[in-house]
Amino acid sequence: ISTKLGVSLSAVVPVKNYYQELEIDSQTDILLLNAVVQMLRAAEGYFDDFYNPEEKSE
Numbered sequence: 001i002s003t004k005l006g007v008s009l010s011a012v013v014p015v016k017n018y019y020q021e022l023e024i025d026s027q028t029d030i031l032l033l034n035a036v037v038q039m040l041r042a043a044e045g046y047f048d049d050f051y052n053p054e055e056k057s058e
Contacts, residue, residue, distance in 0.1 A: 013038055 002009045008025040016028060
């Protein structure tokens with residue numbers, strides 16, 4: 001998928017939608033939380049670039 005989309009492999013995060021499951025699965029929860037953290041870091045990086053474009057040109 002990363003090759004087809006032209007993004008780095010670290011930017012591709014598989015996510016499982018398990019809204020109907022009633023049992024807690026710590027392995028799945030860890031993966032989902034890591035995916036959320038990675039998405040928040042990407043958003044933070046975007047906004048850093050968006051609000052501070054002059055820093056990027058230096």
